[in-house]
Amino acid sequence: MQDKAPQDVVERLNKLKETIEHHRYAYHVLDKQDISEGALDSLKHELVEIETQYPELVTPDSPSQRVAGKPLPEFKKIRHKVPQWSFNDAFSPEEMHEFDARVRRFLVQAGVSDPHPTYTCEHKIDGLKVVLEYENGLLKTAATRGDGTTGEDVTENVKTIYSIPLGLKQDSRFKKQERGNIIVEGEIWMAKSTLAALNKEQIRKGLEPFANPRNLAAGSIRQLDPQVAASRKLDSFIYDVAYVEASPQRSGLDIPTTQQQELELLKTLGFKVNAYYKHCKTMDEVISYWQEWQKKMPKKDYWADGVVVKVNEKEYQDLLGYTGKAPRWGIAFKFPAEEVTTVLEDISFQIGRTGVVTPVAHLRAVVVGGSTVSRATLHNEDEIKRLDLRIGDTVILRKAGDVIPDIVRVVTQMRTKAQKPFVWPTRIAACGGDGSIERIPGEAAWRCVAKDSFSQQKRKFYYFVSKHCFDVDGLGPKVIDILLEHNLISSFDDIFTLKKGDLSTLPRFGDKTVENLLMAIDKARTVTLPRFLAALSIPQVGEETAHDVAKHFDSRFKKQEAKSHKSGDTVELIMKASKEEFESIHGVGEVVANSLYEWFHDTDNALLVRRLLGQVTIVQEQSASGVLAGKSFVFTGSLPTLERGYAQSLVRQHGGDVSSSVSRNTSYVVAGEEAGSKLDKARELGVAIISEKEFLDMVG
Numbered sequence: 001m002q003d004k005a006p007q008d009v010v011e012r013l014n015k016l017k018e019t020i021e022h023h024r025y026a027y028h029v030l031d032k033q034d035i036s037e038g039a040l041d042s043l044k045h046e047l048v049e050i051e052t053q054y055p056e057l058v059t060p061d062s063p064s065q066r067v068a069g070k071p072l073p074e075f076k077k078i079r080h081k082v083p084q085w086s087f088n089d090a091f092s093p094e095e096m097h098e099f100d101a102r103v104r105r106f107l108v109q110a111g112v113s114d115p116h117p118t119y120t121c122e123h124k125i126d127g128l129k130v131v132l133e134y135e136n137g138l139l140k141t142a143a144t145r146g147d148g149t150t151g152e153d154v155t156e157n158v159k160t161i162y163s164i165p166l167g168l169k170q171d172s173r174f175k176k177q178e179r180g181n182i183i184v185e186g187e188i189w190m191a192k193s194t195l196a197a198l199n200k201e202q203i204r205k206g207l208e209p210f211a212n213p214r215n216l217a218a219g220s221i222r223q224l225d226p227q228v229a230a231s232r233k234l235d236s237f238i239y240d241v242a243y244v245e246a247s248p249q250r251s252g253l254d255i256p257t258t259q260q261q262e263l264e265l266l267k268t269l270g271f272k273v274n275a276y277y278k279h280c281k282t283m284d285e286v287i288s289y290w291q292e293w294q295k296k297m298p299k300k301d302y303w304a305d306g307v308v309v310k311v312n313e314k315e316y317q318d319l320l321g322y323t324g325k326a327p328r329w330g331i332a333f334k335f336p337a338e339e340v341t342t343v344l345e346d347i348s349f350q351i352g353r354t355g356v357v358t359p360v361a362h363l364r365a366v367v368v369g370g371s372t373v374s375r376a377t378l379h380n381e382d383e384i385k386r387l388d389l390r391i392g393d394t395v396i397l398r399k400a401g402d403v404i405p406d407i408v409r410v411v412t413q414m415r416t417k418a419q420k421p422f423v424w425p426t427r428i429a430a431c432g433g434d435g436s437i438e439r440i441p442g443e444a445a446w447r448c449v450a451k452d453s454f455s456q457q458k459r460k461f462y463y464f465v466s467k468h469c470f471d472v473d474g475l476g477p478k479v480i481d482i483l484l485e486h487n488l489i490s491s492f493d494d495i496f497t498l499k500k501g502d503l504s505t506l507p508r509f510g511d512k513t514v515e516n517l518l519m520a521i522d523k524a525r526t527v528t529l530p531r532f533l534a535a536l537s538i539p540q541v542g543e544e545t546a547h548d549v550a551k552h553f554d555s556r557f558k559k560q561e562a563k564s565h566k567s568g569d570t571v572e573l574i575m576k577a578s579k580e581e582f583e584s585i586h587g588v589g590e591v592v593a594n595s596l597y598e599w600f601h602d603t604d605n606a607l608l609v610r611r612l613l614g615q616v617t618i619v620q621e622q623s624a625s626g627v628l629a630g631k632s633f634v635f636t637g638s639l640p641t642l643e644r645g646y647a648q649s650l651v652r653q654h655g656g657d658v659s660s661s662v663s664r665n666t667s668y669v670v671a672g673e674e675a676g677s678k679l680d681k682a683r684e685l686g687v688a689i690i691s692e693k694e695f696l697d698m699v700g
Contacts, residue, residue: 005054011416013057016047019413020063035411039396042340042366043411076153078143080131082183082242083641085148085322087308087332093287096309099331100283103311103320106328106673110319118312120259121289122277124332125237126303127189128218130158132238134182137168144221147467149646157221160230161188164238169270181245184266186238190217191301194233213303235302238271239263259312279312290333297335306334323638323673339398341411342366344391347378347422351430351455354539355448357437359384361395361407368399376405380444381424390419430455458484460537464492468543469535470527470616473520474513482506491608492535495521496615525616529554529570532618536609540595544660545588549574549596551657552585554620571613575600587660627699628656631667634682637675639692647695654699662687670695 005013020043023035044063051058058064090096100117107115129145142158143151158164168182190213198216199209210216220232241262244255256262260279267273276293280286290307297304311317311329320328346362359378366373376397378384387410389395394414399405424446427435433450440447448456461480465472472495483489488502498521503514527535533546541549553570577600582593599605633651635644635658642650647670648658662669662681669682669689682689 013050015414036339038339039341077150078153079150084145087330088326089332089334091334117316119280119286120310120312122308123274123304124306124308125187125189126214126305127187130188132184139166154221156226157229161234163236163272165270183243184238185240185242188236189302237274238266257314259310294335306332309333321640338368340366340368344393344395349428355456357446373405382444392419464535469531470524472524474517493611493615529618538599540592548587626655628654632657634659634662634666634669636678637672639672
C-alpha cells in the first residue's frame with residue numbers, strides 16, 4: 001500500500017504548481033520571461049517526480065496534465081612537438097560578429113588590403129583531446145593534452161579504439177615507399193548509448209552510476225590496464241593536421257590550403273571525421289549553423305557543447321597567428337548555458353592552504369550540462385548576501401561549457417517561512433585552535449586566525465609536491481591524505497624520511513606502488529631555489545616572487561662569497577635578511593616584504609627550513625646559454641605564438657632577468673598585440689621595444 005505523502009512534500013508540490021503557473025502566465029500571457037526555459041523545465045520535472053511517487057496528489061489543474069501520455073606501471077611523459085592551444089569562447093551572435101571584425105582588422109594590419117575570410121564550422125565535441133603522431137604512416141605515440149607542453153603517453157589505450165587507424169591509408173601527398181610523418185589532433189569520446197549501457201551494468205552490480213561520458217572517457221583512457229579502455233568502447237573524431245613532414249624528394253607537395261581541405265585529407269588518410277562540418281562564407285551563415293545545431297544536438301549520440309569556428313584559409317591563419325593563450329583564427333562558439341533548478345541543502349566551508357575560508361553550496365544532486373552536480377562554490381560572504389541565499393531555497397544553477405556551475409539566483413516564489421537568512425559564522429572547527437576566523441582587511445574574503453589547521457596542512461602538502469614545486473610524481477592528494485591520516489607525515493621534511501616499511505602496510509600500497517613512490521621522492525630531492533621557496537607556502541609569495549627573491553639573494557651571495565656555491569648557502573642569507581632588504585628587491589612591495597620577513601623569522605619555520613636543507617639539494621636553474629646575461633625583459637600584450645610564462649622561462653634559461661614593470665634599467669620590452677601602459681612607459685623612457693620574432697632571434 002502506498003504511504004501517504006508527508007506534509008512537507010505536499011507543501012512543496014503546491015509551491016511547485018503555483019510557481020510553474022506563475023511563470024506560464026508571465027510568458028504566455030504577458031509576453032514576459034522571468035525564468036529560463038531550462039530552469040522552468042527543471043521545476044516541471046520535479047513536479048512530475050513527486051506526482052509519480054504519490055499519484056493521489058495529481059489534480060486536473062496540475063501543470064503535468066498539459067502533456068499527453070506518460071512521460072601500465074605508470075604513464076610516461078611526452079613533450080609535444082607542436083604546442084597545444086585552447087580556443088577562446090564566445091556565447092552570443094554579437095560576440096561572433098566582434099570576432100569576425102577582429103579577424104578582418106588584424107588581416108588588414110598584416111598587409112591584406114581587402115580580406116574576405118570564410119569560416120569552417122565543426123562540432124565542439126565534449127571529450128578528451130588526444131595528439132597522435134604517425135611516423136612513416138604508423139601510429140608512434142598517442143598523448144593527452146596535459147599542460148599544453150607535456151602530456152601523458154596513452155598509446156596502448158588509444159590502440160584499443162577502433163576508429164583510430166594504427167596505419168594511415170596511402171595518399172598521393174607522400175612518396176609511395178613512405179606514408180608520411182604526420183601529427184594530428186582530435187577528441188576521444190564515449191557515446192551516450194554506451195554510457196547508458198555501462199550505467200545499467202553498474203546499477204545491476206550495486207555500484208554508483210557514472211556521472212557523464214566525458215569524465216568516463218578521460219578516466220578510461222588514463223587506466224593503466226588497456227583492457228579497461230578496450231571494454232569501454234570509446235570512439236574518436238579527428239579534426240586537425242598539426243604537422244606534416246613533406247618528402248624532400250617530392251616537389252609541389254599538395255598540402256591543404258584550407259581547413260575544409262584539411263578535414264578531407266584526414267578522411268582520406270583513414271581518420272574518423274565528424275560528418276557535420278560546414279564551410280560558411282559569412283558570419284551570418286556561421287550563426288545560422290550554430291542555431292540549427294542547438295536544436296539538433298540532443299538527438300546525436302555524442303555530447304557537444306558548441307561549435308568551433310575556424311578561419312578557413314590557411315594563409316590567413318598563418319597571418320593571424322596566436323595570442324599568449326589561443327589562436328586568433330578560431331573561437332569556440334558555445335551553446336547557451338544550461339540552467340536547472342535544485343535545492344540548497346547546506347552551506348559548508350573549505351579551508352585553503354593559506355587559511356582563506358571559501359563557502360561551498362551543498363545541493364540536491366541534479367544533472368546540468370551532462371554532469372551530475374551536488375556542489376557549487378559561493379565565492380564569499382558578499383555573494384551569499386547578494387543572492388540572499390537561505391538553506392532550503394530552490395535555486396537556479398547555471399553551467400556553461402567547462403565552467404564550474406554557478407548559482408544564478410533564488411526562485412523566491414518557492415520560499416516558505418522555514419527558510420531563514422543565512423548567518424555567517426564566527427568560528428569554523430576546521431580552522432584549528434578555537435576556530436576563530438577574521439575578515440581580511442580590504443577584501444571580501446575571510447581567513448582562519450590559527451595557522452595550523454588540518455585543512456590548511458593538507459593543502460600545503462598538496463602544493464609542496466605539485467609540479468610547480470618539488471614535483472613528486474605519484475604523490476597526489478589522495479596519497480597525501482592517507483599519509484597524514486596514518487600519522488606518517490606531519491612536516492614537509494617527513495616526506496623525504498619515508499621508508500618502504502612505513503608504506504607497505506598502507507591500504508592499496510603494493511610493492512610496486514611503494515617502490516615507484518620512493519623512487520619519485522628520491523628524484524625530487526634535487527630542486528631549484530625558486531621552486532624551494534615557492535613550496536614553503538609563504539603568504540603572498542607565488543612562483544614569480546620566488547624567482548625574484550632567489551635571483552636577488554643568489555646575486556648577493558656570489559658578490560660577497562669567494563668560495564664555491566653550496567646547497568643552502570643562499571637560503572641562509574634569505575633567513576637572515578632584514579625587512580628593508582626584502583623591500584629592496586625589484587617587484588617586492590611592503591606587504592610581501594613583511595610576509596617574507598615574518599615567515600623566515602618564525603622559530604618553527606626556521607627549524608623546518610634547516611631540516612629540509614638536510615634532506616634536499618638546491619641547484620642552479622639550468623641555463624640553455626648566457627646570451628641574455630645582464631639583460632632585463634618586460635613582456636606586454638598578447639604574443640603571436642608564445643605563452644607569457646613560457647617566454648619568461650626562456651629569458652631565465654638564457655641568463656636574463658624578467659620584470660613586471662618598466663624602468664630605466666629595463667633592457668627590452670617585448671610588445672605583442674594590445675600592449676598597454678607598459679609600452680607607453682617604454683617609449684617615454686627610451687627603452688628598446690622589440691617584437692616576439694626579434695626576441696626569439698636573440699635566444700636562437
